[in-house]
Amino acid sequence: MRYILKKALSMALTLIVVSFCVFLAFSLIPGDPVTRMFGTEATPELLAQYREKMGLNAPLIVRYFRWASAFVQGDLGTSYNYKIPVAGMIAEKIPITLTLAIMSFVIMVVVSIPLGIYTAKYENGLIDHIVSSLNQIIMAIPPFFSGILLTFFFGVVIKIFTPGGFVSYTKDVSEFLKYLILPAFAIALPKAAMATKLLRGSVIEEAGKDYTRTAYSRGNTTNAVLYLHVLKNAMIPVVTFMGMALADMVAGSIVIEQVFGIPGISRILLTSINNRDYPVVEAIIMGIAIMVLVVNFLVDIIYRIIDPRIEAGK
Amino acid sequence: MKQNFGDSGTVTSDIYITYQMGNTMNNNVILDVTDLHIEFHDHDKPETVVEDFDLMLEAGEIVGIVGESGSGKSMSALAIAGLLKRHALTKKGKIMFDGTDLLTCDRKTLRSYQGDEISMIFQEPMTSLNPVKKIGWQVEESLRIHHKEMDKAERKRRALKMLEAVGLNDLERPYDKYPHQLSGGQRQRVMIAAAMIAEPRILIADEPTTALDVTIQAQIVELLRKMNREKGTAIIFISHDLSLIRQICSRVIVMQNGNIVETGNVEEIFKRPSMNYTRKLIAAIPQIDLD
Amino acid sequence: MKRFLALFKKNTATGRRNTYLILGMAITGVVLLMVIIGIFYTPYSPTKMDSSAKLQGMSLKHLMGTDNMGRDVFSRVLYGSRITLAIATFTILLGAGVGTVIGALTGYFGGIADEITMRIVDAMLAFPSILLSLVFVSLFGTGTYQVAVALGISFVPSFARIVRSEFLRCKNMDYVEVAKLQGVSSLRIIFVHILPNTVEVLLSSVMIGFNNAVLAEAGLSFLGIGAQPPYASLGNMLSDAQGYLFNKPSYVISIGVVIVLMVLGFSFLGEGIKRISS
Numbered sequence: 001m002r003y004i005l006k007k008a009l010s011m012a013l014t015l016i017v018v019s020f021c022v023f024l025a026f027s028l029i030p031g032d033p034v035t036r037m038f039g040t041e042a043t044p045e046l047l048a049q050y051r052e053k054m055g056l057n058a059p060l061i062v063r064y065f066r067w068a069s070a071f072v073q074g075d076l077g078t079s080y081n082y083k084i085p086v087a088g089m090i091a092e093k094i095p096i097t098l099t100l101a102i103m104s105f106v107i108m109v110v111v112s113i114p115l116g117i118y119t120a121k122y123e124n125g126l127i128d129h130i131v132s133s134l135n136q137i138i139m140a141i142p143p144f145f146s147g148i149l150l151t152f153f154f155g156v157v158i159k160i161f162t163p164g165g166f167v168s169y170t171k172d173v174s175e176f177l178k179y180l181i182l183p184a185f186a187i188a189l190p191k192a193a194m195a196t197k198l199l200r201g202s203v204i205e206e207a208g209k210d211y212t213r214t215a216y217s218r219g220n221t222t223n224a225v226l227y228l229h230v231l232k233n234a235m236i237p238v239v240t241f242m243g244m245a246l247a248d249m250v251a252g253s254i255v256i257e258q259v260f261g262i263p264g265i266s267r268i269l270l271t272s273i274n275n276r277d278y279p280v281v282e283a284i285i286m287g288i289a290i291m292v293l294v295v296n297f298l299v300d301i302i303y304r305i306i307d308p309r310i311e312a313g314k
Numbered sequence: 315m316k317q318n319f320g321d322s323g324t325v326t327s328d329i330y331i332t333y334q335m336g337n338t339m340n341n342n343v344i345l346d347v348t349d350l351h352i353e354f355h356d357h358d359k360p361e362t363v364v365e366d367f368d369l370m371l372e373a374g375e376i377v378g379i380v381g382e383s384g385s386g387k388s389m390s391a392l393a394i395a396g397l398l399k400r401h402a403l404t405k406k407g408k409i410m411f412d413g414t415d416l417l418t419c420d421r422k423t424l425r426s427y428q429g430d431e432i433s434m435i436f437q438e439p440m441t442s443l444n445p446v447k448k449i450g451w452q453v454e455e456s457l458r459i460h461h462k463e464m465d466k467a468e469r470k471r472r473a474l475k476m477l478e479a480v481g482l483n484d485l486e487r488p489y490d491k492y493p494h495q496l497s498g499g500q501r502q503r504v505m506i507a508a509a510m511i512a513e514p515r516i517l518i519a520d521e522p523t524t525a526l527d528v529t530i531q532a533q534i535v536e537l538l539r540k541m542n543r544e545k546g547t548a549i550i551f552i553s554h555d556l557s558l559i560r561q562i563c564s565r566v567i568v569m570q571n572g573n574i575v576e577t578g579n580v581e582e583i584f585k586r587p588s589m590n591y592t593r594k595l596i597a598a599i600p601q602i603d604l605d
Numbered sequence: 606m607k608r609f610l611a612l613f614k615k616n617t618a619t620g621r622r623n624t625y626l627i628l629g630m631a632i633t634g635v636v637l638l639m640v641i642i643g644i645f646y647t648p649y650s651p652t653k654m655d656s657s658a659k660l661q662g663m664s665l666k667h668l669m670g671t672d673n674m675g676r677d678v679f680s681r682v683l684y685g686s687r688i689t690l691a692i693a694t695f696t697i698l699l700g701a702g703v704g705t706v707i708g709a710l711t712g713y714f715g716g717i718a719d720e721i722t723m724r725i726v727d728a729m730l731a732f733p734s735i736l737l738s739l740v741f742v743s744l745f746g747t748g749t750y751q752v753a754v755a756l757g758i759s760f761v762p763s764f765a766r767i768v769r770s771e772f773l774r775c776k777n778m779d780y781v782e783v784a785k786l787q788g789v790s791s792l793r794i795i796f797v798h799i800l801p802n803t804v805e806v807l808l809s810s811v812m813i814g815f816n817n818a819v820l821a822e823a824g825l826s827f828l829g830i831g832a833q834p835p836y837a838s839l840g841n842m843l844s845d846a847q848g849y850l851f852n853k854p855s856y857v858i859s860i861g862v863v864i865v866l867m868v869l870g871f872s873f874l875g876e877g878i879k880r881i882s883s
Contacts, residue, residue, distance in 0.1 A: 014728060025744055136876075140869035142820050144827050144840075145861040148847055152854055163850075210441040217395055218429030218456045218508070232446045244731075251733035255824050259847065270828055273743045281743045285736070292732055307446055308492040 011297045026282050077279035086283045097264035101249040103184035111192040116199025135193040147186035147259040164261050183260045187252045191245045202234040243299030247292040345371035350407035363389045365572045376549040378563035386572035387552050391518050395434040396424045429456035433509035437521040439501035443493040450489035456512040476507040499530035518550045557599045626877025632870030643683030651684040660853045669859040688838040692753045693818035699757025704764025712772025726762040734759050752831040771803040812875030839864050
């Protein structure tokens with residue numbers, strides 16, 4: 001319990017630091033929001049009036065606290081381009097991106113754990129050689145290209161996938177999920193390859209440790225040694241990797257959404273970056289940052305569950 | 315604790331009694347190893363690590379195997395425990411236990427003995443326990459594997475009793491602790507508890523005290539003798555340290571380069587070592603250990 | 606350089622073939638050769654349009670066919686690979702250069718500066734690199750140079766971490782102690798005595814870094830951030846080609862395969878070097 005509290009506290013602290021950095025970075029950009037709001041029709045009086053009204057003359061730290069407390073209350077600012085609240089713009093997009101990332105994560109876990117165990121168990125066997133070589137190649141295929149290849153194969157060759165046939169979750173959840181399967185695979189493939197390779201190596205390393213000999217000496221079968229003794233130890237580095245992979249997948253879905261024409265946060269983020277619509281970019285980045293930190297926090301807790309050696313102090 | 319120290323004061327007489335017990339009360343051979351050969355094939359040329367190894371173990375006796383590192387003593391022990399890895403080596407000879415040749419029997423039969431009839435403890439208490447499993451779980455494991463009829467509560471009862479028997483009762487809730495929370499000596503006690511819980515007929519102790527400091531060493535040796543006395547478990551005690559062997563064993567086998575160079579009663583060998591090698595081993599003992 | 610060559614000698618001495626290294630060198634060699642040739646000669650001008658030859662398939666005339674504007678894809682790929690590789694090289698130079706200096710100084714001196722720097726580095730490492738680059742791109746603006754700098758900065762933390770841990774390992778070794786006793790200055794110890802000893806680790810990280818930089822650059826330019834028209838890196842081209850997946854799959858696939866080969870070459874090299882030095 002003390003461990004969880006400690007980790008939560010450290011997460012909150014990091015969040016404050018990160019949010020301040022993000023806020024600071026976007027405050028340093030030349031050209032303030034008021035100038036951008038009015039564009040060419042701005043007069044100096046109007047600008048000054050609005051600056052005062054929006055509190056832009058206050059010291060940085062005060063503005064940060066205003067921004068942060070507004071953020072916590074769900075006020076993510078107003079888009080320069082669309083003049084509407086950012087929160088509304090991204091609220092219905094987040095579930096799409098998040099679903100995609102979580103689906104990819106599930107695929108990675110489901111594929112890599114059995115494969116990693118199998119290839120480690122039959123080290124240097126035929127399947128191990130095939131999987132290991134394939135892994136090496138899959139790791140080199142960027143998700144956006146594997147996305148295109150998957151679209152080509154399933155959409156053109158065997159015709160069971162309709163490219164661009166995205167259905168929103170508000171209309172039909174199962175169609176929505178069905179459409180996300182291929183994109184999720186595209187994101188998951190390289191990560192699954194890495195996780196398989198990592199788990200394989202980790203299982204092989206753990207299997208050579210003294211405690212497995214002890215386990216055999218008690219009459220355990222090879223499978224019992226593998227599943228009851230080795231696996232939990234071998235999962236420790238894999239959990240770290242998978243936590244980082246989940247964060248990567250959230251970011252990776254930004255690219256894949258473009259490939260598959262999925263209207264997630266990617267499109268808004270990219271247009272906002274191109275249009276320098278900073279409040280939107282800022283809000284999305286903060287959103288992803290929060291997700292990353294929460295994932296890290298969860299990984300820490302899972303870590304603590306599987307590895308008792310991690311003490312509350314560290 | 316107090317009793318332990320009292321005991322170690324009368325080392326020789328105690329050994330004598332154990333030895334006598336082994337000979338008079340239980341004159342049946344439980345393990346008969348003949349002509350054991352082990353060859354490694356890791357490199358181009360096969361390398362013989364054990365040659366013509368013979369060992370007869372009677373119920374309840376403690377036999378020592380002594381030798382320098384690389385003398386083949388650990389390999390012989392691992393072979394008896396059925397723990398030699400299957401590939402990259404050949405084994406010849408016979409390891410007869412209960413009418414079964416452990417060297418040639420199928421793995422299932424071998425497993426049915428491992429942990430139940432033949433147990434083993436190792437040199438490295440720090441790494442021989444699974445770091446992510448609770449002590450209780452590890453101590454109970456042999457019961458879980460070999461005595462499926464036993465329920466959870468009964469297993470736990472026995473584990474707790476065993477933890478107490480190995481002197482871990484001063485620890486707060488040892489059952490729920492993890493290995494890293496224990497010292498090296500405590501971990502070796504856990505190893506002994508886990509090895510003894512199914513009350514095996516043979517316990518193989520491969521340098522069980524080498525990684526521990528001297529006072530802990532004495533306690534572990536005393537604990538092994540207690541197990542031998544109370545449960546009648548025969549022990550094969552492997553060490554490079556003849557003085558330790560002398561404290562605990564009745565008979566000793568001296569090994570060098572994979573061969574048995576001398577075998578017989580410990581005291582006899584101490585008084586009249588026939589081989590130069592044995593003399594060297596005796597000479598290597600610090601003088602204070604000799605009486 | 607001598608140490609670098611020694612890597613290959615060790616390889617032949619053990620008699621074990623290092624397939625990864627050989628494959629990596631072969632693939633990277635071919636890619637580099639093409640890029641170098643592309644500087645001096647391309648079969649067609651990468652920007653020359655030919656309305657009579659739109660979206661042609663592979664032929665001897667057009668090795669990878671033509672695109673929707675009748676431009677020769679092979680020539681464009683040669684050109685695009687150069688841009689991708691140039692940005693990746695810049696990224697690594699910036700990332701490895703700054704990262705090495707930060708890692709070396711913090712690792713050697715330690716103290717509060719080290720603590721603070723490593724906190725920031727860890728915080729940055731927790732974030733996906735594509736996201737970090739997007740943050741920097743949104744600050745600097747889009748464009749070839751901006752993307753190169755953004756990528757470079759986002760690669761600094763990982764190099765800083767690696768070099769720092771190498772310095773922590775080396776700084777208490779005998780040869781450093783001897784140099785200290787001889788009164789060699791700290792900076793000289795850092796860069797002349799210790800740094801050369803981290804070369805194996807650094808080299809393998811640089812190769813893996815290249816692999817990641819090519820992937821990141823291709824990803825960003827695929828999103829339309831990065832090299833702007835008329836320049837095109839492989840990512841832009843792939844994104845353009847995606848629209849013709851159904852009528853001319855060879856167009857997309859040939860570009861994608863070039864990206865994969867480039868990444869594969871570097872990742873094999875990294876893996877190969879790692880295997881020698883361990």
